[in-house]
Amino acid sequence: MTQRATLVSAMNAMTNIGTDTQTIVAADAPKMKTESLSIYYSAFRAVADVTLPVRDRQITAIIGPSGCGKSTLLRALNRMNDLVAGSHIQGKVTLDGEDIYAPNMDVVDIRRRIGMVFQRPNPFPKTIYDNVAFGPRLYGRIPKTELDEIVESSLRRAALWDEVKDKLKQSGLALSGGQQQRLCIARAVAAEPEVILMDEPCSALDPVATLKIEELMQELKKDYAIVIVTHNMQQAARVSDYTAMMMMRSDRAGEMIELDQTQKIFTRPGDKRTEDYVSGRFG
Amino acid sequence: MAVASSNVRAALDRDLNTIRDNILRLGSLVNEQLQLSVKALRERDLKLAHQVVSTDERINQLRYKIEEECLTTIARQQPAAGDLRQIITAMHMSVEMERMADHAVGIATIVIRMGEEPLLKPLIDIPRMQAITSEMLDQALDAFVKMDVEMARAVVVRDDEVDALYNQVLRELLTYMAEDKRVVPRAMYLLWVAHNLERTADRVTNLCERVIFAAIGELGDYKPPKPA
Numbered sequence: 001m002t003q004r005a006t007l008v009s010a011m012n013a014m015t016n017i018g019t020d021t022q023t024i025v026a027a028d029a030p031k032m033k034t035e036s037l038s039i040y041y042s043a044f045r046a047v048a049d050v051t052l053p054v055r056d057r058q059i060t061a062i063i064g065p066s067g068c069g070k071s072t073l074l075r076a077l078n079r080m081n082d083l084v085a086g087s088h089i090q091g092k093v094t095l096d097g098e099d100i101y102a103p104n105m106d107v108v109d110i111r112r113r114i115g116m117v118f119q120r121p122n123p124f125p126k127t128i129y130d131n132v133a134f135g136p137r138l139y140g141r142i143p144k145t146e147l148d149e150i151v152e153s154s155l156r157r158a159a160l161w162d163e164v165k166d167k168l169k170q171s172g173l174a175l176s177g178g179q180q181q182r183l184c185i186a187r188a189v190a191a192e193p194e195v196i197l198m199d200e201p202c203s204a205l206d207p208v209a210t211l212k213i214e215e216l217m218q219e220l221k222k223d224y225a226i227v228i229v230t231h232n233m234q235q236a237a238r239v240s241d242y243t244a245m246m247m248m249r250s251d252r253a254g255e256m257i258e259l260d261q262t263q264k265i266f267t268r269p270g271d272k273r274t275e276d277y278v279s280g281r282f283g
Numbered sequence: 284m285a286v287a288s289s290n291v292r293a294a295l296d297r298d299l300n301t302i303r304d305n306i307l308r309l310g311s312l313v314n315e316q317l318q319l320s321v322k323a324l325r326e327r328d329l330k331l332a333h334q335v336v337s338t339d340e341r342i343n344q345l346r347y348k349i350e351e352e353c354l355t356t357i358a359r360q361q362p363a364a365g366d367l368r369q370i371i372t373a374m375h376m377s378v379e380m381e382r383m384a385d386h387a388v389g390i391a392t393i394v395i396r397m398g399e400e401p402l403l404k405p406l407i408d409i410p411r412m413q414a415i416t417s418e419m420l421d422q423a424l425d426a427f428v429k430m431d432v433e434m435a436r437a438v439v440v441r442d443d444e445v446d447a448l449y450n451q452v453l454r455e456l457l458t459y460m461a462e463d464k465r466v467v468p469r470a471m472y473l474l475w476v477a478h479n480l481e482r483t484a485d486r487v488t489n490l491c492e493r494v495i496f497a498a499i500g501e502l503g504d505y506k507p508p509k510p511a
Binding site (some may be wrong): 045163233237266267268269274278279280281 | 292295361362363364365366367368499500
């Protein structure tokens, strides 16, 4: 669905007010959940006590001023923080009820099931084809025809196929910034994830490329749970279903102060600090 | 934590102030129209009645100006939360008040139609209805500026006073008409005036409901608790 179509469907839904809120409330158990999650870098507590459900086939946005722990929280969702020496967590992160920090969990498999798209597009210095085929190849030998199909369908899902189908053998680095970001999304999608994490995926892109990614997110949420960290509040308001608001406490640990349906956060937030932040009074 | 930290909001705050000022201007113009229309009736001043009719164009212009300002602020500043609610409220209020001014024009038009015909009865309740409605309007605007929910709720309660006076006027005029059919046209003139005032007070309660929405996000009719 295009962004424009989202607006149109929202306008249509206005004739039907009341029903959609009920559906959202009645949604199933969350796809992922953090439970009283604290994240430490050595002795420093960067994130404190966050309980955040991530619903399947919905977009959850995490907003808040710089330094409030948004990215740290996002990275804990697929154990990217493991790569930082001295980092550890307290509490729980579950995927389909399973603790992803349990000792028997395969970290590589977790990162396949929970993919990540970064702030700056970071394609490998390889061909477009090889970028997308990279993940599937890691999981064993796949016949060429099958791999071709995966590459095509992933690029289609990332809304990039039409633009690159004739130059699959060219370097991914030759693409524009927006195309590179969609290539990274295709690369994440090719690994058949269940959740896609996005860390300010549009902050390095121009408005048109940004809009394309936002449209793409609406398509992707039909199949995946998406969590996005964004500094751009209008973006959170435009694309997400739920918004989590984070703030830094006086001990500099980030905490989640409010989580609600996005429409509520941007029209009648419950917490005064959220109100001040979304109306540009600080941050 | 109202941190007046930087200029990030300066443009938005400026726009919000302009909108607020224009709502107040519109409100005081409308209130003046209301007072003048009933004054024209009381003093049988046809010139004044015509003046009320012709001033309405200015009110319409100001209402569109406010709508335009709201639209531009939404498009350019992308306000959220309380700011957005205030702007939406201002749009609703400008429409409501423009209609209130139409009721004043309605009264002035009746004065013009009555011409030199003598009043059926001395005016007592109608000026009182106008005085209460004007006070309510002032208080509603005050509640808007202060974002004062309690004040707005208190104004809604006063609508009952206007309704009671309207029912009194209605009963009285029905008695006149039942006694003597020949007075029906003159009674109807006064009934229309009272009806316009009663509707105006209703619209003031709509303003108050919008103020409540702007202040705390509660959308809907405010039903005052019934006295025990």
